[in-house]
Amino acid sequence: MDSIQLQALHYETLLKASKGAEAKASYAFEKAMEYSILNESLVLHAQTYAQLLGVEASFISDAYYEIRPHFDTMDDSVAILGWESPHWPRQVDSFAFRPRFLYVQGNVGLLSQCAVSVIGTRSPSLEGKQLALSTAQSLGKAGYVVASGLALGIDGVAHKAALAAGYPTIAVIGTPINACYPPEHRALQQEIAKAGAVVSRFSPATVTQKWHFLLRNRLMSALSDASVVVEDRDGGGAVRQAAFALEQKKYLFIYQSSVDNHSVLWPRQFANQSRVFIIKKSQDLPRVLNQAKKTREGVGKPRQKAVQLDLF
Structure with a gap:
């Protein structure tokens, strides 16, 4: 899984763990970017993410293992664009x-x-x-x-x-x-x-x-x-x-x-x-x-x- 896929996976995990609260998920995501942990396995930093969201670490792990298979099976022809991507509109x-x-x-x-x-x-x-x-x-x-x-x-x-x-x-x-x-x-x-x-x-x-x-x-x-x-x-x-x-x-x-x-x-x-x-x-x-x-x-x-x- 490349860097942009990993980042999208992390964001969706945070969104799931925060029950769809985009503001909370975005805040935690941007902080993780500051901490330079976005390109590392999310479960390794579950406690950090949990503190950022104000939830228990188990929420992060459970969300991650639910979301991950969807990204693993995503068609290779699908491009993921983030705000920093050169093709971002x-x-x-x-x-x-x-x-x-x-x-x-x-x-x-x-x-x-x-x-x-x-x-x-x-x-x-x-x-x-x-x-x-x-x-x-x-x-x-x-x-x-x-x-x-x-x-x-x-x-x-x-x-x-x-x-x-x-x-x-x-x-x-x-x-x-x-x-x-x-x-x-x-x-x-x-x-x-x-x-x-x-x-x-x-x-x-x-x-x-x-x-x-x-x-x-x-x-x-x-x-x-x-x-x-x-x-x-x-x-x-x-x-x-x-x-x-x-x-x-x-x-x-x-x-x-x-x-x-x-x-x-x-x-x-x-x-x-x-x-x-x-x-x-x-x-x-x-x-x-x-x-x-x-x-x-x-x-x-x-x-x-x-x-x-x-x-x-």
Whole structure:
């Protein structure tokens, strides 16, 4: 087991021993780094770690022997990135809930390239599917990496459209890298791992929880220059990511067809916020995004007319 694997194993052990308290685990991990014991067997220093966490040494040993087998059997093709890794994506460093490690299968270099999230409902309309496909193709043609969350519906269409056209795509998942959700996308996940990259913030020992998918969306937004919500219901995961994108001062794109759909409220709630652009055609997306990045358009509250009409 190399140094980065050992460090990730130690962190996950501390997280387990602290009952999921990331602040406590991170504190103990950073102190262990100061003490220069991270690259040594954790059980040799169980008492030290226990004192740092404020638990009994048996908690550390029990957690270690539970976590260790998951790392021993991890696929050799999975790269572990820590904050000090040369391939660590620096664009996530300034945002809340920054993970201590990332697990990547595929081309780790894609994480540092300009990416755009293409996201939406798991039950899209025919128009939504067509928009997802053309959005992925337009972004890929313009040189952007297509990011999405491997979910059914819009996410799957976006990934498949990028792969079919030979464009790079990143799947940011809410499960460990050695798992797949939904199971129907297992083959798709494997294909993305070969042609693009699959990224998870969760170690192979993690038991997946529902709220992990919101952390997935936060990470996906942080890795992207912008998020495009193709189509979603009120309160859907893509809408949640839209809020994360604006919180992170990223750009948000919404289609005019969603704004015109009066069965949902979320598009009009976002429409007049800064960094939000309403577009009619997917072909306009790269041009508007490039212009926004170049001129800082969207900083401060934009005029609704300018966002909806003048840019097209």
